[in-house]
Amino acid sequence: MQVQMKVNGKAVTVNAAPNTLLVQALREHLHLTGTHVGCDTAQCGACTVHVNGRAVKSCNMLTAQAQDAEVTTIEGLAHADGTMHPMQAAFKECHGLQCGFCTTGMVMSAVDLCNRHPHANEGEIRELLEGNLCRCTGYQNIVKAVQLGAVGMKA
């Protein structure tokens, strides 16, 4: 089946089987490999992207459900000249990543978190990051990064 959507600002048509997950369309059809698969039970959040501006686990959504949607992946977050989004910059500044595997989903969740809760405090950020697992950082620097990223996003 043909699914039309806008991915990172570009209109695309994906020829996908009905059971193709959105994450498969992104990684395998569109070769946007920044979105990762870390589990098979929608627990880890490594595959988080934005669909119509909201963070979504792309392993938990069929490609067909993204018909006419606007999808943003990690590849679409930085500026066209390569300058990082304030949240990406904050993750680097605060050492909010180690192996990098959960990072892309974590950043996409963090951007959505700050859009919806621009004044979230440390405890609230920790709760709001519940859907994303990280095995490397111990979360402390991720939480710091989200706080700094929130400031950057308001600037």
Added chain:
Amino acid sequence: MGASDFSKLPHIGESLRRKEDYRFLTGAGNYTDDINLANMTHAVFVRSPHAHANIKSINKATALAAPGVIAILDGPDVVDAKINGLPCGWLITDTSGQPMKEPPHPILANGKVRYVGDHVAMVVAETLEQALNAAEMVEVEYDVLTAVVDVRDAKGGTALHAEAPDNHCYNWAIGDKAAVEAAFAGAAHVTKLDLINNRLVPNPMEPRVAIGSYSRASDEYTLYVSNQNPHVERLLLTAFVMGLPEHKVRVIAPDVGGGFGAKIYLYAEDVCLTWASKKLNRNIKWNCDRSEAFLCDAHGRDHSSHAELALDKDGKFLALKVHTDANLGAYLSTFSTAVPTILYATLLAGQYSTPQVYVEVDAWFTNTAPVDAYRGAGRPEATYLLERIVSRAASELGMSQDAIRSQNFITQFPYQTPVALQYDTGDFHACMDQAKELGNVAGFSDRKAASQAKGLLRGIGYSSYIEACGIAPSNVAGALGARAGLFECGEVRVHPTGSVTVFTGSHSHGQGHETTFAQVVAARLGIPVENVDIVHGDTGRVPFGMGTYGSRSISVGGAALMRALDKIEAKAKKIAAHLMEASDTDIDFANGEFSVKGTDKKIPFGQVALTAYVPHNYPLDKLEPGLNETAFYDPLNFTFPAGTYICEVEIDPLTGVTRVDKFTAVDDFGTIINPMIVEGQVHGGLVQGIGQALMEHCVYDRETGQLLTGSFMDYTMPRADDFPVFALGHVCTPCTTNPLGTKGCGEAGAIGSPPAVINAVLDALSAVGVKDFDMPASPHRVWSAIQSAK
């Protein structure tokens, strides 16, 4: 250059932001699953649904006829191809003098399966979906046998292997048993403890993945694999399993999404893909899904121990004796046998001057996934046991947890322990004092009263850990049974313009080597960090390597680079001497400049580099052109990071919910090159250690051997809201045996934290009469313990 000079160089001790972050943050990382080769096929493994069974028959006919299927390979095919089983890298000699029992570890089951998830067949098809569908059509008839699951049931259980009829792999001991018994006979007090170190699943966020590829044109194999030590992987794969010449096999471990030990080993899948890539002449990718990872990644811990500590009337330790039953799982994974012996028992002196220690270990086969090194590997098990029994002794003698530790601390270095290791340096009192200060221990009683007023139980727990890192001096490791050397290799390639590419056998899978190693090289050569790039993870580009585990990268891999840099400096000085018409011995090198002693003559590093490659004015009669040096470094001793951790928990007795309210970690890692990265390593280690103490728990059904915690839905992974902000502190006694003074920081958090948490839990629960408790402190288990004590 020595450690004290090194630590004063520019950029050493600076929290430079990481060079690798841009690609990870923008989705440009290159993990193995991001690699797609031409006409790639996909592999799926048919796995055993039974913990223990004989295979009566495998019928592949229906599956072979399914759409897209290219081949289905099984145990008999492996036998025909004369492919050996997976080797164990560490031979333990039994106390009887006989070698450990070492049954075959076939890459595909040969007539028998020994754990749920054991490899029965590999299906290769054009698409992943076709491979998955065909795998379900492979008909395997099993004759189910009784399973042995818990290590305490191994003795006398149904035998897994003909080579080990009683499921016993080895009995091993260290220490002076008679001296320990004598000390116990004269002890004023003996503290006894039985404990279980719970089984864990490492769960790096990137599951294992591999691509096998073969070129008929060059007769060369390439294995892309998510792995921590590509050269070791290649060595095991070629020399031990497949009988291939090493130069025909290239192993590439590109960006790797975490390892924690689980990606050290050569796994059956890696061999199957390599073998089949030639047999089928196709590129083949295998992606381990998370459920599969739970079944077949090597697990960690799983010890059952009894310990006794003899003390005098003042709480001075006289002797420690320990017996441990270690679960090795169904087969011997690469490092498995070293974990409960060399990496465990040798650490049981801890930070204490206990004169006598005796440790005996029995290692057993069970119908569970192989158990091997997981972050800390043996040292967490040692620390957990020792720090638990020390706190129990304090409680029995009415002493405080800090006082009993402090009065037994080793204060003179070097210190020879009664269990083989020699600690080079440390300052255990400084760590303890700083931790108490940072953790505001003085305010604990007020906080406890405040908790009490809310109906909550508050407890405090201490843990003073020491670990042995930088694994290992090859001669020592060899004497202890290692079947490989444990040096590291590094190449420093100075380019004509003075920029540098470094090739290191260490592998970064989150540790930030691309930054830390660049800092080391840039500092040493006095050039900008931007001018140094680090290459790792590719046997085709890096000369050799032993890889990353045991917190060894900076202390062994970094030291190898220092050796290569010594050679670079020595040669560059000769070139500089020639250019400035001076004697070699009159040349100084500092801040990126060569100068002639006692003159104002100087030239920059870049000019020397250019001269090396454009040798128009060059001592060609004495010196080769070029500036490119390789060094192998074999460590002189282990390194000994140590520290004191203090945990405060608050427990709701009505629900059993246990919250870590405060956690203080003071570590001595020797020289710190990048404090930001080091603190990140501690944070991550703490969460894995506290995760073990509070929630992580791998459970098999004790009768059937079915894995009950087989996904993130049942195995509790630590999440952001499970932790407070950690308070970290550092003490620095530089390591005396390597040129950097570093000790390693990757595992400390996971080693030191579990006993701090459980000691705090027991301190809190002492108010309601709970005297003993095994990890994890999940609400149900804590609540049950409270009810049982009533």
